[in-house]
Amino acid sequence: NFRTGVKILSQSGDHQAASFFKPVEEIMLPPNTFKNKVAFITGGGTGLGKRMTKTLSSLGAQCVIASRKIDVLQNSAEEISQETGNKVHAVQCDVRDPASVQAAVDELIRVAGLPDVVVNNAAGNFISPTEALSPNAWRTITDIVLNGTAYVTLDIGKRLIKEKKGAAFLAITTIYAESGSGFVVPSASAKAGVDALCKSLAGEWGRYGMRFNVIQPGPIKTKGAFSRLDPTGTFEKTMTDRIPVGRLGTSAEIANLVAYLCSDYASWVNGAVIRMDGGEYVFMAGEFNNLVKVTKEQWTLMESLIRQTKGS
Amino acid sequence: NFRTGVKILSQSGDHQAASFFKPVEEIMLPPNTFKNKVAFITGGGTGLGKRMTKTLSSLGAQCVIASRKIDVLQNSAEEISQETGNKVHAVQCDVRDPASVQAAVDELIRVAGLPDVVVNNAAGNFISPTEALSPNAWRTITDIVLNGTAYVTLDIGKRLIKEKKGAAFLAITTIYAESGSGFVVPSASAKAGVDALCKSLAGEWGRYGMRFNVIQPGPIKTKGAFSRLDPTGTFEKTMTDRIPVGRLGTSAEIANLVAYLCSDYASWVNGAVIRMDGGEYVFMAGEFNNLVKVTKEQWTLMESLIRQTKGS
Amino acid sequence: NFRTGVKILSQSGDHQAASFFKPVEEIMLPPNTFKNKVAFITGGGTGLGKRMTKTLSSLGAQCVIASRKIDVLQNSAEEISQETGNKVHAVQCDVRDPASVQAAVDELIRVAGLPDVVVNNAAGNFISPTEALSPNAWRTITDIVLNGTAYVTLDIGKRLIKEKKGAAFLAITTIYAESGSGFVVPSASAKAGVDALCKSLAGEWGRYGMRFNVIQPGPIKTKGAFSRLDPTGTFEKTMTDRIPVGRLGTSAEIANLVAYLCSDYASWVNGAVIRMDGGEYVFMAGEFNNLVKVTKEQWTLMESLIRQTKGS
Amino acid sequence: NFRTGVKILSQSGDHQAASFFKPVEEIMLPPNTFKNKVAFITGGGTGLGKRMTKTLSSLGAQCVIASRKIDVLQNSAEEISQETGNKVHAVQCDVRDPASVQAAVDELIRVAGLPDVVVNNAAGNFISPTEALSPNAWRTITDIVLNGTAYVTLDIGKRLIKEKKGAAFLAITTIYAESGSGFVVPSASAKAGVDALCKSLAGEWGRYGMRFNVIQPGPIKTKGAFSRLDPTGTFEKTMTDRIPVGRLGTSAEIANLVAYLCSDYASWVNGAVIRMDGGEYVFMAGEFNNLVKVTKEQWTLMESLIRQTKGS
Numbered sequence A, B, C, D: 001n002f003r004t005g006v007k008i009l010s011q012s013g014d015h016q017a018a019s020f021f022k023p024v025e026e027i028m029l030p031p032n033t034f035k036n037k038v039a040f041i042t043g044g045g046t047g048l049g050k051r052m053t054k055t056l057s058s059l060g061a062q063c064v065i066a067s068r069k070i071d072v073l074q075n076s077a078e079e080i081s082q083e084t085g086n087k088v089h090a091v092q093c094d095v096r097d098p099a100s101v102q103a104a105v106d107e108l109i110r111v112a113g114l115p116d117v118v119v120n121n122a123a124g125n126f127i128s129p130t131e132a133l134s135p136n137a138w139r140t141i142t143d144i145v146l147n148g149t150a151y152v153t154l155d156i157g158k159r160l161i162k163e164k165k166g167a168a169f170l171a172i173t174t175i176y177a178e179s180g181s182g183f184v185v186p187s188a189s190a191k192a193g194v195d196a197l198c199k200s201l202a203g204e205w206g207r208y209g210m211r212f213n214v215i216q217p218g219p220i221k222t223k224g225a226f227s228r229l230d231p232t233g234t235f236e237k238t239m240t241d242r243i244p245v246g247r248l249g250t251s252a253e254i255a256n257l258v259a260y261l262c263s264d265y266a267s268w269v270n271g272a273v274i275r276m277d278g279g280e281y282v283f284m285a286g287e288f289n290n291l292v293k294v295t296k297e298q299w300t301l302m303e304s305l306i307r308q309t310k311g312s
């Protein structure tokens, strides 16, 4: 049976830890934190981006969301506007295409003005053995993730510089941007590129009033991500088993961190790359962490063996 | 003249960037976020620790601050209690001494109960050529910074495990924990050790309901730090010159990030190491960032030279 | 005067340190280490790549070098063949174009067979304020550096897997892949992507007999790099001033490390990212390293001020 | 049964990969590379240190090995001297004690002179749940690993500076110095401190002719390490299963890398931290690497499910 094939740790699965770490769904920042601010969110019509948009909108921002599917965007925009009472605009944009980006930014400025907040959240990804990828499949991912982020950033950044206006930029990458990972190699490479892009411009464009930060999320259940990264539903338990906090993250939690980083409370946070993953990354990477499975009795045995050891 | 001896970048010094990045002094989290919570802060009587304590206390926490100088602690405790209306306790503790730590934690539990929040903020540091350090000077720093953090964490952690109670741990390290740095080598080594300690326990102790995170601050003007790291006042301008955000940080900004990380809003943040430095680290580390000094005319010249280049 | 505009550290410039660290030009590995091995080196006709080729060829490898300028390649191939007595082949290839890569690999196999060693060394780069870059300029760099490396790796990797043959892959990136850097942002992003690509495949493709490692060089004077990164010759001194070893690197030094990493002596080195820069990176990144400029007398003054400090 | 309790990946265990990556036992560097050079190796009487000593001695170095057990050291010294024909000296030293270090360095200088090569290889470690550690157990490890390395480095460094002599320093840390790891937390913290110490002095002491580098080994079967880290022999298979190269490392492989880094061939390698682990670290850390267990048929199924996915 396939479902047991990819297990990493044994199947305790009760995840008592999770009872200590209940997700908070409420918005954290004070009302009107983003009053009179404009936020531009790519991929803002679905998944994490939609929730970020809702949070920023609730906090007073005028949001503009952009991606390829205009109908999805319009539905989300309307839904959020109605809930928060603040206007959300939908703009069609394929971030791979500089002309489409330019047109979308023109539209952004027309409907809302130059942004105070830019969230590079759009991405594409799917699991595959790397040897099964065509050059075209490779390029599709790096085009969306790395070049797309660059085109949006270049286009908006140039206009901000011209108008001497500052802004807070944020990119959503992933925990495996740091380590790399097999089976999502174009994504790992492109996301690592985005991390470097943000750290680079944090150094170069601070003088123009722009800040750049990154959130690296661990697994959060969205249709977009999980349908392409865990199509059979097998992987979810494996991941939960190795997250010390005992559960997946929620989009509300990411949205609160996004709001903080894009707000003036974080105006001294620049060039930071922030992992939010319940501890999954450090758990996986730490060579001896799988000893969580060792029982009390086994520890007693091992301790006595270690004590008996003499010399090297 | 000495003051020019340690300049790194030329003296533009206007720091226009700072006008974009005004520090926010207000508290960010909703009132009562830490209602009925107990927070233990080492080094909480001065500098950054004092401000963290004030912020947590304002948000409803019962705070216990601990360090060597009981009079300083008592003054700070009283001052904050009066301002926030929530009790702050002062407990004498030398973190280098396990017995002193144990006594302080006994006292913590006696006056307030097991903590929900533990901030390992106490530290010692001073600049010196490494060849001028005695083994004793070396050990003093690693004893406070690394072993002290470990003793506090071990003592409280064991009691929490026994009582099946969770908690959020936070350590304050420094941006040079990552890169290392000359002239503060015992501090760099010990702080890197603290980062590893926190990442390790983020993996191991999540199952007991504990989270562990780190803030790596850049320069923030406190008497404790600046009197020992910049005794002649020479270095401050140098640092400001290479911070893209154009200014030092404030203790209020750190305190807001501390409060977030120790609150339930961050219950999925575990094993994270968060730089807060206005971008100083990425600016220093990036090989070509000193080209910020190049003028428009020089760029025009260089661009034309580059265009004329043929081949390799 | 422009030349003083970008100085970072003051102009001591004697660089006594360099006298301790004389570069060794001789080849390190035993003769015939690469006997009966085939090595494919992109960008192998110039600069660092040419020297790597010479070293591998001297050690017995049959080398195939590939880049756009076939005349340059042919000259280098002939020169090296004559010197080492081992055949070097020149193959035209634009790594940005998957079809060109495929044709070049066909040719590689035709003339020499499947490779045992693959060095992804080709790259493009130039300094520029990021706001002066068009989307096209951005894409040119990421296409060569990241996608080009991927196309070569995918094409050769698939064939190796099919033939159940192993190989050692090596990529040449840069010290600023880690930190990012302003003014070379497309290169920083794409090189960070290459680092992630190599770490990812080190995990995924080990089972097929392939190893993947990275060298991150600091500044080494080649026409290709320096004409585009230091067109006015201003920057070289600045860099030398902050390299603890007191000098730039040499292509012979890189070539010896390349040969080691691609040899069977390093068969347990996989997923490693190795900085070779004389210490420039850690020197730049470490917050207090500019105190190297402080004189003995100033230290005496500072030490006495620090000793007088009481409390925090 | 305990042995199945700590399995991480399923038990394929055939490790075909290893057939591609045969360890080379021969010495890599040219004869006499260390002719007229003096090397000081802590912990040089056993395990990895003994093999490094043998390699350096074979290459012409006069070696001085130091640790607590003088009989073990003397046996190893004699054995190696006889094999290589070059004198190896044994010196008793407990690196935790500055006076013992000073006496050992006095002895080193008396018998061989100031060293050209210093390898900080001595260490202590054992697995344990962190909550089972006393403050004393914690301190024992940090005293050996971090303070011990510092005392040796400070003592020798000061004498080298005084005599204006350069040297190559190398420290042996571990792959989990970077990520941290549960169940070996004092070791993880102290080793991370050693990494920072080396990076710091790479920046600060280059001007005195000293270089500092680090090797982070993965698992290599020595009695000293495995008896305390895998007392029941359970863990070895787990580790091998997640090393892409399909096998543990050998001490000969480490010794060749040590010799390179301490030789003049590496005189431009400074401040480098080099992982040598067959790819274990990147494999563990990469979130999707456990998909190596997915079969061809499962991939076909998953690919078709992914293709059917529409939207996000």
Ligand SMILES: NC(=O)c1ccc[n+]([C@@H]2O[C@H](COP(=O)([O-])OP(=O)(O)OC[C@H]3O[C@@H](n4cnc5c(N)ncnc54)[C@H](OP(=O)(O)O)[C@@H]3O)[C@@H](O)[C@H]2O)c1
Pocket (backbone or CB within 6 Å): A042, A043, A044, A045, A046, A047, A048, A049, A066, A067, A068, A069, A070, A072, A093, A094, A095, A096, A120, A121, A122, A123, A124, A125, A144, A148, A172, A173, A174, A175, A216, A217, A218, A219, A220, A221, A222, A223, A224, A225, A226, D311, D312
């Ligand atoms: N969920 C997780 O577990 C997880 C973990 C780590 C990182 N992340 C990151 O979080 C971000 C959001 O992911 P998600 O989980 O919310 O998935 P998602 O709902 O699929 O979000 C991806 C968004 O990107 C947009 N997009 C894709 N291609 C585009 C293009 N060419 N131009 C413009 N927009 C494009 C999509 O909209 P259209 O289809 O309309 O274009 C979609 O709204 C991504 O950056 C992802 O890598 C997610």
Ligand SMILES: NC(=O)c1ccc[n+]([C@@H]2O[C@H](COP(=O)([O-])OP(=O)(O)OC[C@H]3O[C@@H](n4cnc5c(N)ncnc54)[C@H](OP(=O)(O)O)[C@@H]3O)[C@@H](O)[C@H]2O)c1
Pocket (backbone or CB within 6 Å): B042, B043, B044, B045, B046, B047, B048, B049, B066, B067, B068, B069, B070, B072, B093, B094, B095, B096, B120, B121, B122, B123, B124, B125, B144, B148, B172, B173, B174, B175, B216, B217, B218, B219, B220, B221, B222, B223, B224, B225, B226, C311, C312
């Ligand atoms: N300010 C900055 O620019 C900066 C930058 C990076 C990191 N940091 C970090 O931020 C933290 C706070 O620093 P700060 O700037 O606020 O300086 P500070 O006011 O000097 O704080 C240090 C605190 O540690 C306490 N402490 C020292 N030795 C102790 C011991 N043996 N046992 C118990 N407590 C001890 C001191 O109190 P007693 O003297 O009463 O013991 C003092 O309250 C430190 O971890 C520091 O490394 C600061």
Ligand SMILES: NC(=O)c1ccc[n+]([C@@H]2O[C@H](COP(=O)([O-])OP(=O)(O)OC[C@H]3O[C@@H](n4cnc5c(N)ncnc54)[C@H](OP(=O)(O)O)[C@@H]3O)[C@@H](O)[C@H]2O)c1
Pocket (backbone or CB within 6 Å): B311, B312, C042, C043, C044, C045, C046, C047, C048, C049, C066, C067, C068, C069, C070, C072, C093, C094, C095, C096, C120, C121, C122, C123, C124, C125, C144, C148, C172, C173, C174, C175, C216, C217, C218, C219, C220, C221, C222, C223, C224, C225, C226
């Ligand atoms: N020198 C340094 O200081 C330094 C520092 C850090 C990293 N590096 C890295 O070291 C490597 C070698 O650089 P170098 O200094 O030796 O400079 P170089 O001589 O300019 O080498 C670059 C090579 O890449 C080839 N190339 C460029 N575009 C290509 C394309 N589209 N397709 C195929 N080949 C292409 C060039 O040949 P054609 O023009 O014939 O195509 C050239 O041979 C590069 O990866 C560079 O990033 C160098």
Ligand SMILES: NC(=O)c1ccc[n+]([C@@H]2O[C@H](COP(=O)([O-])OP(=O)(O)OC[C@H]3O[C@@H](n4cnc5c(N)ncnc54)[C@H](OP(=O)(O)O)[C@@H]3O)[C@@H](O)[C@H]2O)c1
Pocket (backbone or CB within 6 Å): A311, A312, D042, D043, D044, D045, D046, D047, D048, D049, D066, D067, D068, D069, D070, D072, D093, D094, D095, D096, D120, D121, D122, D123, D124, D125, D144, D148, D172, D173, D174, D175, D216, D217, D218, D219, D220, D221, D222, D223, D224, D225, D226
């Ligand atoms: N083997 C592995 O898998 C592995 C993996 C990663 C890292 N490492 C590192 O590689 C190095 C060598 O380890 P190994 O595997 O070869 O184990 P080992 O044989 O146990 O080596 C440790 C050495 O340290 C010496 N030592 C311990 N305490 C000392 C003290 N207080 N003063 C002076 N010397 C002391 C020991 O000699 P005495 O008992 O005579 O003092 C012994 O020779 C260590 O740094 C270890 O952390 C090993």
